[in-house]
Amino acid sequence: MQMQIKIQRWLFSLLIIGALFVGGCGSSPVANSTPTPNPASGENISLSPSPSPAVVAASSQFSNLPRLQGKATVVMTVKGAPITIELDGTNAPITAGNFVDLVQKGVYDGLVFHRVVREPQPFVVQGGDPQGKDPKFPTARLGTGGFIDPKTSAERRIPLEIKAKGAANPTYSKTLEEAGVKEKPVLMHSRGAVAMARSQNPDSASSQFYFTLTDVPFLDGSYAVFGYVKQGMDVIDKIEAGDRIDKATVTQGLENFKPVQ
Secondary structure, three states: OHHHHHHHHHHHHHHHHHOOEOOOOOOOOOOOOOOOOOOOOOOOOOOOOOOOHHHHHHHHHOOOOOEEOOEEEEEEEEOOEEEEEEEEOOOOHHHHHHHHHHHHOOOOOOOEEEEEEOOOOOOEEEEOOHHHHOOOOOHHHOOOOOOEEOOOOEEOOEOOEEOEOOOOOOEEOOOOOOOOOOOOEOOOOOOOEEEEOEOOOOOOEOOOEEEEOOOOHHHOOOOOEEEEEEEOHHHHOOOOOOOEEEEEEEEEOHHHEEOOO
């Protein structure tokens, strides 16, 4: 009986992790694929208190991405009800900065929540596919798109960014396990966490994000949490697939935002 329970939990974990994966076009992995170890090129950030060459390399590699240096607050309205999100640019500067930039550009306004997983137990509410702004776009294909940067006419992708406890800087482009980091992340997948969805490629997150409906510790160290819901979890608990974001607005901390020059 004990073994059967463990197998059931393992199968369920594989199933719901697939819900965080975004599908892509061309060479991108297929949507909802099962995660497999796939270390991406990129430097592991040292846990030393002073910047290492890897830190400098990572900063240079991602210098074309917006950043948030500190905290910011975003209010997202769904069906007329507000959700207040506190973004943590101190521990996830690129991931939080990307989100602020997309909010400022109005990318999330009108987008649909295409995936809601509550059964057999609460998991996540996921949205942020820009293709969802078109009401005629096939529902079955939602979850395959990302933000197309008008400056480059290409999809903007950001690196996997996870800061471990005690680390001076985040680890980039690898899960903590792949990077050999034993410490837990500073930003954990507790109920109300806001994190980026991605494909099997660690550096494939773009605009899709998810809210956690409960504590999901087995995702810690593998997906980038960049903030937490401070008010409005009751609103998120009622979101159904197909519901849309009315509007998202940065209400505090915009002075901490550093856009791409």
